[in-house]
Amino acid sequence: MINANALPIGVFDSGVGGLTVLRALRERLPQEQFIYLGDTARLPYGTKSSDSVLRYSIQAAESLVNQGIKYLVIACNTASSVAVEALRERFAPMPVIGVIEPGSIAGCAASKSGHIAVLATEGTVRGGAYQRAITRLEPKAQVMAQACSLFVALAEEGWTDGAIAEAIAHRYVDELFRNDPSIDTLLLGCTHFPVLASALRAVIGPSITIVDSAETTARAVHAELVDRGLLRDAGPALRPILQATDSPERFARVGSRFLGESFDASQVELVDLGLTPPRIRTPPP
Structure with missing residues (x-):
């Protein structure tokens, strides 16, 4: 009989950005086993249609579920905005979480003015998921969203600080603050963006709070595992199982x-x- 507590947690993203979420999960839940799937053959999801993103998300999730997991984490903002409810319905009663709701909760908690800027991919901004999630939590909140497609390329090339990163950050965020000087919170709505935090800090100054959804997602996963009695027994830290759909070398x-x-x-x-x-993995002891 399989011990459900010992099963791994599945995490998927369109590529490598979701590894920031995996990093936070491992820090919060060091005793857990993780399987991470990056759909690198079809990245980025942020420029794809909603129908394509939903189809890709279902395929990625099914691959992880077929390996035998106890929890599914959608470590991609675009996929979270499109597919979280469909995946919850498809794989119930297994818990499924995306990064948008935890990130929105953290953004609302951090903002004193209620004026929040969201930096995300084109698909996430176009879908309005953060705008809906934040105003559902705080109906009077003022939310401005900016698509920052070049940030993904900068993050993947490792150009995360210095003159080039700061110049591009200025192009994306300066107009936001000109249009709404009351913004006091910058929510990073793409899992690639946390590695650009130092460049963003140099551009926006010390008074604006930067919120990253990775840590809040990890806290939410921990809380739900506790509520459901699904925590793995304490043991040595396990290396994550890493999977990609293209170019393991680049991944x-x-x-x-x-x-x-x-x-x-x-x-x-x-x-x-x-x-x-489909393949069911033998859970770690």
Whole structure:
């Protein structure tokens, strides 16, 4: 009989950005086993149609569920905005969480003025998920959202601080603050963006609160595992199982910066979401 508590937690993203969420999860839940799937063959999700993102999200989630997991984390803002409810319905009663709701809760808690700026991908901004989530929590909140597509490329190239990163940050955020000087909170609505926090801080100054949804998502996962009695028994920290749908070499090279530790291509499993058969992993003892 399989011990549900010992099953891994599945995490998926369109690429490597969600490794910032995995990093926060591992810090919060060091005894848990994680399987991370980056759909690198089809990134970025942020420029795709909602129908495509939903289809990709279902395929990625099914791949993880077929491996035997106890919890599904959507570590992609675009996929969270499009697919979280569909995946909850499809895989109930297994818990499913996206990054938008925890990030919105943290943004509302951080803002004293109720004026919040969201930096995200084109797809997340276009879908309005953060705007809806924040105003659902705080109906009087004023939310401005800015698509920052170049931030993804900067993050993946490692150009996360210095003159180039700061110049592009100025182009994205200066107009936001000109249009609404009362903004006091900057919510990073893409998992790539936390690695650009130092460049953003240099541009916006010390008085604006920067909120990253990774840590708040990790706290929410921990709380739900406790509520459901699904925490794995304490034990030695386990290396995450890393999977990608294309180019393990690039995934390792770029992803090491997001995960905060080095790994190489030999530690990345190449999977095909259309062809990989279901497989149940033996949970760790």
